[in-house]
Amino acid sequence: MQFQNDNEFKSTNDTPNYFYKSPPSGLVSINDFNIIAYERLQILYAIEINGFRFGKYSTAYYDALDNEIRKIRKDLTIKYVHLQKFSEDLRDHLSHFILRLCFCKTEDQRKWFISNEVEYLKYKLNFHDKISNSQYMKSIMEHENLNYIPLTLEEKEFLLKNLINSTPKSLNNKLKDKDTDILKVPFIEIPELIRKRRVYINKGWAYVPKYELIHIIIRRFRIYLSYILTYTRNYISKIKDKRLLSLIEGGEQMYNGAADNGKYQQKTISGDNLTSNDIEKISESFPLCMLNLHKNLLKDHKLKHWGRMQYGLFLKGLGLPMSEALKFWQNEFIKVISLENFQKQYSYNVRHMYGKEGKKADYTPYNCIKVIMGATPGPQDFHGCPFKHMDVSVLRQNIKYETNPFQRSKFNKISDTQIEEIVSLAQSSHFQIACSRHFAYKHNITMEKAPAINHPNQYFEESQKILVVQIS
Structure with missing residues (x-):
């Protein structure tokens, strides 16, 4: 595969190749490389989301997935008319190899990619009755x-x-x-x-x-894809072409949801800036990861570095101004250290989050993938994703007792059966689906109406929308 600015891609293999053993050859523009990768990534997300909403392999699942895949392809073809020069099979072939490069670096990336590529193959074989x-x-x-x-x-x-x-x-x-x-x-x-x-x-x-x-074919494909992704990971380090490395990094950012982070950069609640006094009131709508950080901050009056970053940027995304953020952190920390020590050791960190210190980067809140794949929590750490990083017994307790009967009576009490379902999803490494299921049970809504959670700030926003409807 080579990159040019204007030349069309001409493949020597324009036929269905479901095991993708032969890479495409020819010329592809850098712009088309990105668009085609984005199309497949949207399809893989659709597989994950519809599996959560309808249950995999049901008629409703395949119908919804088919409609969504058709819409993804149609919308992109309308937006980028020149994509019509690529056949559907060629785009399928090319996009798979592009995402291989983007999803081979870490175990979590490989597991996610293999899982959804396997489901995509099942869809192609089953739905079109080719089996x-x-x-x-x-x-x-x-x-x-x-x-x-x-x-x-x-x-x-x-x-x-x-x-x-x-x-x-x-x-x-x-x-x-x-x-x-x-x-x-x-x-x-x-x-x-x-x-x-x-x-x-x-x-x-x-x-x-x-x-x-189909079971034999799927098993062969899973084994082959697992092997080839490990091989690709070793190959990546040998790539010297800066354009290709930049495109691979772009693919990783699409997966990490970087394109969506901007909308959570800093918001306002109901048209007014959020104050430090409002945080406890609205914590009822926090996802479990942020509620865990909030409760432990109130209990210990301190958080370690990654906890402060994860929670601080989340609050920034909710609309907490820097002045109120300094007040919020100061009010808790000075319960265990002096005001002078807080100003010397921790106020810089808050200003840094808001782009006022250091390289003055305006940091955005962590999305789910960054929380899941970030630094592993150590002793006395409370950051990370509860569905990935918490011990099972601790996770059960956190879900069971997160709802305060006095303050959070607006929310549904999650039953033991529902807790076990959520825990089972977490144990199967379906962390975001577990979070989405937690949202559905907590807000007493059906799976079809529940959002597919991919950002802690999204969880909060969706929760607030439901509360507004309930109050009105």
């Missing part, structure tokens, strides 16, 4: 060297009783169909089907109906 297309499946098996030999009719008839007994009753008629091929596959290839007791196993062989092949 049931014999000719299509034959071509993909050949392409990926899946040389499984189907049983003869006589062999299938001989094993039919065992096959039926090892298959869910709802699929029995499908299994009896003469057109349904049964493939003899090494059992290590289909651990998911074995775990779900969906196949017959005998002497190290699994007898897999053709319509279950």
Whole structure:
């Protein structure tokens, strides 16, 4: 792949390639490189969000996802008319390789990318019914060297009783169909089907109906993608082209939500500047990460550096002016240190957050990805994401007792069953989905109406909107 300013991209491979083993070749402008990467990133976000809203693999999920993917592509094509020179398959092929470069550096990035790319492949195979297309499946098996030999009719008839007994009753008629091929596959290839007791196993062989092949394909893809991302991570350090390195960094910033941070730079609440006296009143709408920092600041009258940065920038984003921020931090810290020590050691840090000291950068509040992937909390640290960094028992306690019956009676009490659901999502590394689920249960709204949380300040804003409706 080479970069030029004006030349069109001309690929030698303009066909679907779901395992993406062969990189595209040709010329692509730097501008198109960014646009195509952004398109795929939006699609992967749509997969994550709709999975949370509707539950993966439901009809509603696939319908909503299909509509959203079509809208993403249509909107970008309208905005950038010249994108029509790229076929849909070519954009799919090219964008996957671009995001590989952007999502290979850290374990969290790789896990997120693999998870959503796998779901995207499932969508492409399932929704468009390609998995049931014999000719299509034959071509993909050949392409990926899946040389499984189907049983003869006589062999299938001989094993039919065992096959039926090892298959869910709802699929029995499908299994009896003469057109349904049964493939003899090494059992290590289909651990998911074995775990779900969906196949017959005998002497190290699994007898897999053709319509279950998607599990083999998905597993192969996941393993391959995991391997290739690790390889790509090692390759990144050898890249010397500053343009490419800049584009990779741009892709990471899109993932980190940097483009959305500006809108949380510094706001006002209901048209008035927020004061230090207002913070306790509005803390009812804080996400769990900020509520944890707030409670521990009030308890210990101090926070370590990363806690002050995370919480201080969050308050700045809510509309707390620098003068009020200095007052807020000072009022707490002087309960355990002298005013002189606060001014010497900590006031500089507050002014620095607001761009008045040091390099005078106007820092923006941390989004969810930065909170999740930032510095790991140590002893006596309270920053970070509770869904990632808290011990499970501590997380349960924090969710259970976050609602003060006197001050926060506006919010719904989260049940033990709901807490376990949230904790389970957190344990599965679905940190933002756990936070979104927490929001839904706390505000007593359905999953379909709940926002997909990607920023602590967004959590606060959405919470305040619901409170305004309830009050009115």
